[in-house]
Amino acid sequence: MSYDKELAAAKNAVSLAARLCQKVQKALLQADVQSKSDKSPVTVADYGSQAVVSAVLQKELDSASFSLVAEEDSGDLRKEEGKETLQRIMKLVNETLASDGTYGNAPFSEEDVLAAIDSGRSEGGPSGQHWVLDPIDGTKGFLRGDQYAIALGLLDEGKVVLGVLACPNLPLSQEKVGCLFYAQVGGGTYMQSLDSSTPIKVHVTDLDNPEEASFFESFEAAHSLHDLSSLIAKKLGVKAPPVRIDSQAKYGALSRGDGAIYLRFPHKGYREKIWDHAAGYLVVAEAGGVVSDAAGNPLDFSKGRYLDLHEGIIVTNQKLMPALLKAVKESLNEKASSL
Ligand SMILES: Nc1ncnc2c1ncn2[C@@H]1O[C@H](COP(=O)(O)O)[C@@H](OP(=O)(O)O)[C@H]1O
Ligand SMILES: [Mg+2]
Ligand SMILES: [Mg+2]
Numbered sequence: 001m002s003y004d005k006e007l008a009a010a011k012n013a014v015s016l017a018a019r020l021c022q023k024v025q026k027a028l029l030q031a032d033v034q035s036k037s038d039k040s041p042v043t044v045a046d047y048g049s050q051a052v053v054s055a056v057l058q059k060e061l062d063s064a065s066f067s068l069v070a071e072e073d074s075g076d077l078r079k080e081e082g083k084e085t086l087q088r089i090m091k092l093v094n095e096t097l098a099s100d101g102t103y104g105n106a107p108f109s110e111e112d113v114l115a116a117i118d119s120g121r122s123e124g125g126p127s128g129q130h131w132v133l134d135p136i137d138g139t140k141g142f143l144r145g146d147q148y149a150i151a152l153g154l155l156d157e158g159k160v161v162l163g164v165l166a167c168p169n170l171p172l173s174q175e176k177v178g179c180l181f182y183a184q185v186g187g188g189t190y191m192q193s194l195d196s197s198t199p200i201k202v203h204v205t206d207l208d209n210p211e212e213a214s215f216f217e218s219f220e221a222a223h224s225l226h227d228l229s230s231l232i233a234k235k236l237g238v239k240a241p242p243v244r245i246d247s248q249a250k251y252g253a254l255s256r257g258d259g260a261i262y263l264r265f266p267h268k269g270y271r272e273k274i275w276d277h278a279a280g281y282l283v284v285a286e287a288g289g290v291v292s293d294a295a296g297n298p299l300d301f302s303k304g305r306y307l308d309l310h311e312g313i314i315v316t317n318q319k320l321m322p323a324l325l326k327a328v329k330e331s332l333n334e335k336a337s338s339l
């Protein structure tokens, strides 16, 4: 089955959302940032990006069967304190949609924006098709002026069949910054600029010597156990220091061979969400990489909004995976026996 139509719509949606995010990151106001109930930050760009992606997908595709699992919801924007923020989001969404000739004819009202955001309340699951969106992945990186991604995947019968990843701050070449990665199941992974240069096919590294490998992890120590990654890297013989960057830009970078390994070990009790991995997973898998939990099980995106994992997520190429899994198991055992 081909998902060409869905892929074209997804690339459009994510590119437009990236335009909105870039505009906000350039001139970020204190008033644009809020705290969610779990204390994590959210900005007008997270909401705006979600509204734009949702709006474009629904315009381009059959909106009757549309299902979207997305990170943000409009709860806080519907409160009295959210009024000003909502106004600002509406303006951003309308400017962004108008900047693309095809969508600008009927401006969105506040209610339209809220509805577009809330169309992301689907629970996903094992049957039918569901879009999976992280409107800004790496909000903390976004706020620092660092890496972030707009990550959109499509599930069909519980499997990820499309992954589109916009990384506005990731270098494309020596001259150009901003990458769009995309993959369709069975079709490989491609990278192009955010303004649609000719796509090139990308592949993970074919390195088989861990001593030459470098590894990615979260910039934020709160998101991943840096000590554990160091232990694993040491066991494996990795010499280079960790490369710490925010967001699924790590999956994008890995898919083109920038690094060889990505290690992610959340603190105890944290549950990973599907929108933090769906698009990145396919981008790496179609580029020849392997993504699994710490026990070597494939990720299961069919269980609803969360991923059920053993300990963490590890990513590398096929040659390095056996040695990596061994180092991970040994390190986890050591950690458990030292407690
Ligand atoms: N305590 C925690 N442990 C692990 N991941 C966390 C976390 N708190 C937030 N996250 C997730 O980590 C994501 C960012 O990943 P990274 O560290 O690779 O940049 C966040 O995505 P958002 O920025 O979309 O909220 C969020 O979903
Ligand atoms: Mg968030
Ligand atoms: Mg995220």
Ligand SMILES: [Mg+2]
Binding pocket: 046, 071, 134, 135, 136, 137, 138, 139
């Ligand atoms: Mg997010």
